[in-house]
Amino acid sequence: MEKSSCFFLVAYADGSGAQGSLVEDEIQIGEIKTQAVFGGMLTDFGDFQRRGVDGILGLAYPPLACNPTCLKPVFDEMVGRKKVKEDMFSICFAGAGGSLVLGGFDAKMAKSRPFYVPLLKEKERSFYRVGLNESLIVGGVEVSMPEMKTAIVDSGTTLIMFSKNTFDKLAKHLKTAHCDVPDLCERNSWFQEIQCFTEDEEILDKMPTIEIPFSNGEKLELEARDYLIPIYVSMLFLRTSAEYLVLDAKASKPKHSDCLSSSASNRTKGSDAPFACFVFVPE
Template sequence: MKTKSKVYRRPQIARNFNKLLVVVLLVALATSSPVARAVPQPQIRRVMRHSEAQQQRDTPVWPVWAVSRLLHITEVVKEKVPKWKDQSDDISAPVIIVPMIAVPPREIVAGSTKGLPYKVRIVHPHKRASHGIARTFGRRQTFGTGPHLPVNASDINEYKGETMDLHGGIVGVGEYFSIVEIGGKEMRVQVDTGSSTLAVPMEGCRSCSRQSNRRYSLLESANGRAVSCDSDQCAAGRCSSSCPICSRRGACCSAERPKECGFSLRYADGSTLSGSLIQDEMVWGTLRCNVTFGGILRNSANFERSEVDGILGMAYQSLACNPSCFDPPFDALVKNRLVDDVFSICMTSTGGKLMLGGYDHKVAKSEVRYVDMTHFGMERYYRVSLGGQVWIGEERVWMPNFRTAIVDTGTTLIVMSTKTFKALREAFQKRYCNVPELCEEDSWFQSGMCVSLSDEDMKLLPTLTMEVGGSVRLSLRPTDYLLKYERDGKSYRCVGIMGMDGLGGMVVLGNTLMQRYVTVYDRRRGRIGFAEAAAQCGD
């Protein structure tokens, strides 16, 4: 009875092992090959001895080749899975560093997180009485264009790619773009981690007059073709009130070219664009890949500037349904095994670097610390948790509507709800009224405000720290959250944080944060990393 009792209550690990072997046997029967049997015999003997010990419990002895197959599969998996290093290590994948350039940020509009106020107030605290002097100036007086940074040849040799530079900065130059070639035509596209579609103007666009004369042309392309509205690639049943023309299958056709599959986009800044879906080869640095993109045939006046032609979204694929779904350019590179599913961005006040397929440790002076992204279901944006608190100096302060954040290269400032911004300003004013004009009724701590502060004044201000993912603290110095702006030989500081209605508990971490921290978008592991940026990104 003792023996039977033991057999009946056999250990859980043994029962689980039996179930595993059943699954393995089925897989092995379907996929067996002579190679699978060439496995070191000691490993087989260990497993067989365990199986023999189970015979008294009516457990069958599995054939040697079946166990060998299991061990072979294990070894193959180990060989094929890339070896990623631990949290504090660099990503070991090859890195392709591609150029990005920057242009003046677009003028911000109501309800948008994109751009920068083109009209700001400049306060001179040392030159005014209690109510002071404030003046307003316009767009052309505010922004300029930054210098072109040279390619670093040593990086090219080490990382087997080419270096492409980000040019400009947050105030002087605020929208970072890269140069790609599509159908033999060079295009300047803004790199945006807050969207997922590649879209460029094409021949026939009558409303693209603000952009340069660069246009994609199907006639001049050797391999380009328009996606037919009757093809399976043009999603059926997606036609809605926003589609001007619907096919018999319920697909959304292009208004300008009804035989072609249509697309339309509306961005957070209120800009819109529409046209036809096109397939062609994209050349990005040294990388070549076939992509599906939007050929713009109509856009709003505020879509892009004359220096930029289009946009290249680098968020997740779920955002690339407009209404037909297709792979964003970076996803296409990953699926074609040209790069690993990770990219990194380093920004400075005059430029920066975009690294495709990994991370270059030279751009940072600290180790990368990772936190898990929070997607709330479908993967869309690069979202992290904030925890509802900040540290102003050494003091922790709870903030309303401060729970989650999106890391977005297309947003110039750190953007939060109006309620959160007000709470942050009040927290500063309770503790640092020794800073000139900070606690005045018309305080300079407001969206779209610049102030003349001396170096001694700046030293009176505290660091501003937030905690992402519950474990990684990101600290901004006064020189980080008060952006430097020079005009007529004078230096000013502009508030790099903005309040906006309609965000709820979400915060957008824009380029204000990215000038201090390199961001590593490790999509394969569902995490995002932060490291303190080296001066000039290591150049």
């Protein structure tokens, strides 16, 4: 590798990122050891560094490992050097912590059988892209979503992102078919692009399950506690249906008046309380 190209720069959609030099050394993850080239961070920006985190392990395909120098990802090195049994990895997500298995799948981590969805055939794969069935199943009712043809499964993203049209159709269906949910069908419903509400067990119990059908017939089932994202702000616990959040717990007034309007104001304990504004960003 030429010395003139031994650097990296990586940036993320939330405005964070890092840059530095490339180094080659032995990497050990669990019992697996391999020689690999990786980035040594010299500077960072945004909210890149988190307490208790030593680094980021990328699991993307090689075409995405050019930042700008193209490298062979660490897991690909493990596969190429036969350090793992299979060209497979699995991730178990949990509320706190989780598990990563390189080279296979650990059945003890799952409460139910795993199901498989084939990756789409592409000339050169950059993402883990799968086919969808152009619909959502909301509380047992199939709702047509023509834009939902494919999806990208991303281990680095903990959110489910819909296009704005899909989100609007989902919101319209919910506000038509599930008005037994408190404040859902009000004019200033909390289920919209900029909104939040304090933890409410009645809402979580009454909101329907949402199933995402894949092209091979399998379905991903999400309960309300899965798709309403929990956010902690000062002493309040809030949830949102949106995608990204803008948070300022020090301010005394909201940046977006919608966040404390109508029914939402009751759920955030008044205008002097710390608040969170949630901003939906289409893909």
